[in-house]
Amino acid sequence: MKRLNGLRNPLRPALLVIGTAFACAALAVAPPADEGKARVSAGKSRFDTLCVSCHGTEGAGVAPGTTTASYGPKLLGRADLDEARIRDRIIHGKHGDKAMPPWGTVLDEAAIGQLIAYVKLLAATPAGQHAAGPLAPFDLNDETRIAAGKRRFAKTCAGYCHGFEGVGGRAPDFKGRTDLPPEVAYETIYKGRQGADVMPPWGSAFTNEQIWELVAYLQYLGKQQP
Template sequence: MKRNATPSPRLLASRILAPALLTLSLAAPAYAVAPPAGASRSELAAGKSRFDKLCVSCHGADGAGKETYGPRLQDRPDLGEALIRERIIKGKHGDHAMPPWGTVLKRAEIDQLVAYVKDLKQTAAERTSGPLSPFDLNDPARIETGRKRFAKTCAGYCHGHEGIGGRAPDFKGRTDLSAEVAFATISKGRQGADVMPPWGDAFSEEQIWELVAYLQYLGRQTLD
């Protein structure tokens, strides 16, 4: 009878390590690994977008709190990243209960929320400055895309060609309109003397930011 050949050391190592590696991969959830430090503006923008949809009703706009059900998140240096992540994933029982989002959100979505809340918890001086847009609002290609969308949906009836001379307030040369206010107004509309319909259901957030990029561009232009 022919004797079996002795397995090579590499084969023996793979037979020993494979079950252990499989056990580790099954035991560790994907969200247990912390995301890389230094969130990008696009990640913060995505986190803000998700926060506005899931968290504002309890924590207030931009985590300002005040008379909301959940605690204030702004200017909270006592909130560590580990606690923020744990609360989002596991929720909280008892007073001011919070639902767990770990089984609803993907790891990347949790990372985005953590990044945004980390930014909120800093002091105003430390917080990321400027609008949390997913791209540079000075990008010529984005401005041009916004211009075309503005010409199709905004210019004819209300705001006029190049944002001037319409029924609604002019945009050209206007310096008091911040990017955040423009985004909120386009998304949610406006009531009162200058009524404007909400476009949040018609346009994606990226498309609205492209409109904002164009409005910011118009604001930098001088009136003839």
């Protein structure tokens, strides 16, 4: 720092404070998603896009919304499916009865790894039980994620429908609400809702993590006094 009239620049302390403030602000970003949770969450999203029509919702082996057996085999509660077998089937597919396309020519290694992680979860889920619904890629109690959800909620959701901090809007209040599981909140935000309390679908406007940040904030509001 240059000296002024033989003295140290008097602006330096102020500049250091400002610089430190900007550095702290730059660091105040959402932490990375938990790697394992993020991989399984992304795998479910990919499964729901590519695989559910054959293997059924959550790998249950029935067509979505029906009790009819789907084209592909059940994946839920399959103790015989180890990682090597899952990987081989995803990459190379299967010929003959209940054929399956080879996804190794379409998906990169990261996407294949995501699918493997989710199918492993399905295979480890005991028969007769359902795997979890939509899967959060981070801890929903993370304060930084809650804060990000709060900002997005205030910008997108509060003004017209849900009110400031989820109270006093046209829609039901969120504060103190304990009947809204995270999976239901995610699905409602993603797909929207029809009927008396119509709500637009936000799945094409927000990323998976952005929706889960909103869910984290709603879960936080549910723990507050109404």
